[in-house]
Amino acid sequence: MADVSQYQQQISVCKDNKRALEKLMNYINAQADFYEDNHRNIKNIKSTDSDFKGKKADKTADYIEDLQLASDKYLKGIDDMKEEIARLINAQKQSINGYKSMIKAEENKELYKRP
Numbered sequence: 260m261a262d263v264s265q266y267q268q269q270i271s272v273c274k275d276n277k278r279a280l281e282k283l284m285n286y287i288n289a290q291a292d293f294y295e296d297n298h299r300n301i302k303n304i305k306s307t308d309s310d311f312k313g314k315k316a317d318k319t320a321d322y323i324e325d326l327q328l329a330s331d332k333y334l335k336g337i338d339d340m341k342e343e344i345a346r347l348i349n350a351q352k353q354s355i356n357g358y359k360s361m362i363k364a365e366e367n368k369e370l371y372k373r374p
Contacts, residue, residue: 262361263362263365263366266358266359266361266365267362269354269358270355270358270359273351273358274355276347276351277348277352280344280347280348280351284341284345287337287340287344288341290337291334291341294330294333298331298333298334301323301326301327302327302330304326304327
Protein backbone atom coordinates (compact mmCIF):
# COMPACT_ATOMS: atom_id res chain seq x y z
CA MET A 260 0.00 0.00 0.00
CA ALA A 261 3.05 2.25 -0.08
CA ASP A 262 2.24 2.87 -3.73
CA VAL A 263 -1.16 4.26 -2.76
CA SER A 264 0.34 7.00 -0.57
CA GLN A 265 2.76 7.85 -3.35
CA TYR A 266 -0.13 8.12 -5.82
CA GLN A 267 -2.05 10.30 -3.36
CA GLN A 268 0.96 12.62 -3.09
CA GLN A 269 1.09 12.85 -6.88
CA ILE A 270 -2.63 13.68 -6.97
CA SER A 271 -2.01 16.48 -4.49
CA VAL A 272 0.84 17.86 -6.64
CA CYS A 273 -1.34 17.68 -9.77
CA LYS A 274 -4.18 19.51 -8.02
CA ASP A 275 -1.77 22.25 -6.90
CA ASN A 276 -0.42 22.54 -10.44
CA LYS A 277 -3.95 22.68 -11.84
CA ARG A 278 -4.94 25.45 -9.40
CA ALA A 279 -1.84 27.47 -10.30
CA LEU A 280 -2.56 27.05 -14.02
CA GLU A 281 -6.18 28.12 -13.51
CA LYS A 282 -5.01 31.27 -11.69
CA LEU A 283 -2.61 31.97 -14.55
CA MET A 284 -5.45 31.49 -17.03
CA ASN A 285 -7.61 33.99 -15.12
CA TYR A 286 -4.76 36.50 -15.22
CA ILE A 287 -4.19 35.94 -18.95
CA ASN A 288 -7.92 36.35 -19.62
CA ALA A 289 -7.93 39.66 -17.75
CA GLN A 290 -4.92 40.80 -19.78
CA ALA A 291 -6.58 39.65 -22.98
CA ASP A 292 -9.70 41.72 -22.21
CA PHE A 293 -7.55 44.82 -21.68
CA TYR A 294 -5.53 44.27 -24.85
CA GLU A 295 -8.60 43.49 -26.95
CA ASP A 296 -10.00 46.91 -25.99
CA ASN A 297 -6.63 48.47 -26.70
CA HIS A 298 -6.44 46.61 -30.02
CA ARG A 299 -9.83 47.98 -31.10
CA ASN A 300 -8.63 51.50 -30.34
CA ILE A 301 -5.38 50.94 -32.26
CA LYS A 302 -7.29 49.63 -35.28
CA ASN A 303 -9.29 52.87 -35.33
CA ILE A 304 -6.27 55.19 -35.27
CA LYS A 305 -6.15 57.46 -38.30
CA SER A 306 -3.54 60.00 -39.33
CA THR A 307 -5.86 63.00 -39.60
CA ASP A 308 -3.83 65.80 -37.98
CA SER A 309 -3.38 68.66 -40.44
CA ASP A 310 0.30 69.01 -39.40
CA PHE A 311 1.01 65.61 -40.90
CA LYS A 312 1.37 66.15 -44.63
CA GLY A 313 3.70 64.63 -47.18
CA LYS A 314 6.59 62.65 -45.71
CA LYS A 315 5.36 63.19 -42.16
CA ALA A 316 2.02 61.64 -43.08
CA ASP A 317 3.75 58.66 -44.66
CA LYS A 318 5.93 58.16 -41.60
CA THR A 319 2.96 58.46 -39.26
CA ALA A 320 0.97 55.97 -41.32
CA ASP A 321 3.93 53.56 -41.16
CA TYR A 322 4.12 53.93 -37.38
CA ILE A 323 0.39 53.32 -37.03
CA GLU A 324 0.63 50.25 -39.27
CA ASP A 325 3.57 48.93 -37.21
CA LEU A 326 1.59 49.47 -34.02
CA GLN A 327 -1.42 47.66 -35.48
CA LEU A 328 0.73 44.71 -36.61
CA ALA A 329 2.41 44.49 -33.20
CA SER A 330 -0.99 44.52 -31.54
CA ASP A 331 -2.22 41.72 -33.83
CA LYS A 332 0.89 39.68 -33.01
CA TYR A 333 0.46 40.26 -29.27
CA LEU A 334 -3.18 39.15 -29.31
CA LYS A 335 -2.22 36.03 -31.30
CA GLY A 336 0.43 35.31 -28.65
CA ILE A 337 -2.17 35.63 -25.90
CA ASP A 338 -4.49 33.24 -27.75
CA ASP A 339 -1.64 30.74 -28.17
CA MET A 340 -0.80 31.06 -24.48
CA LYS A 341 -4.42 30.43 -23.48
CA GLU A 342 -4.52 27.31 -25.66
CA GLU A 343 -1.32 25.98 -24.10
CA ILE A 344 -2.50 26.67 -20.54
CA ALA A 345 -5.81 24.92 -21.30
CA ARG A 346 -3.83 21.94 -22.63
CA LEU A 347 -1.72 21.83 -19.46
CA ILE A 348 -4.82 22.04 -17.23
CA ASN A 349 -6.33 19.14 -19.16
CA ALA A 350 -3.10 17.15 -18.76
CA GLN A 351 -3.24 17.69 -14.98
CA LYS A 352 -6.85 16.47 -14.92
CA GLN A 353 -5.86 13.37 -16.89
CA SER A 354 -2.95 12.73 -14.52
CA ILE A 355 -5.24 13.00 -11.50
CA ASN A 356 -7.65 10.50 -13.07
CA GLY A 357 -4.76 8.19 -13.92
CA TYR A 358 -3.45 8.23 -10.36
CA LYS A 359 -6.96 7.60 -9.03
CA SER A 360 -7.17 4.57 -11.33
CA MET A 361 -3.82 3.34 -10.04
CA ILE A 362 -5.06 3.67 -6.45
CA LYS A 363 -8.19 1.65 -7.30
CA ALA A 364 -6.06 -0.98 -9.01
CA GLU A 365 -3.85 -1.27 -5.92
CA GLU A 366 -6.90 -1.57 -3.67
CA ASN A 367 -8.52 -4.16 -5.94
CA LYS A 368 -5.30 -6.16 -6.24
CA GLU A 369 -5.87 -7.38 -2.68
CA LEU A 370 -9.43 -8.44 -3.50
CA TYR A 371 -8.35 -10.59 -6.43
CA LYS A 372 -5.00 -11.63 -4.92
CA ARG A 373 -3.09 -10.64 -8.03
CA PRO A 374 0.68 -10.19 -7.92
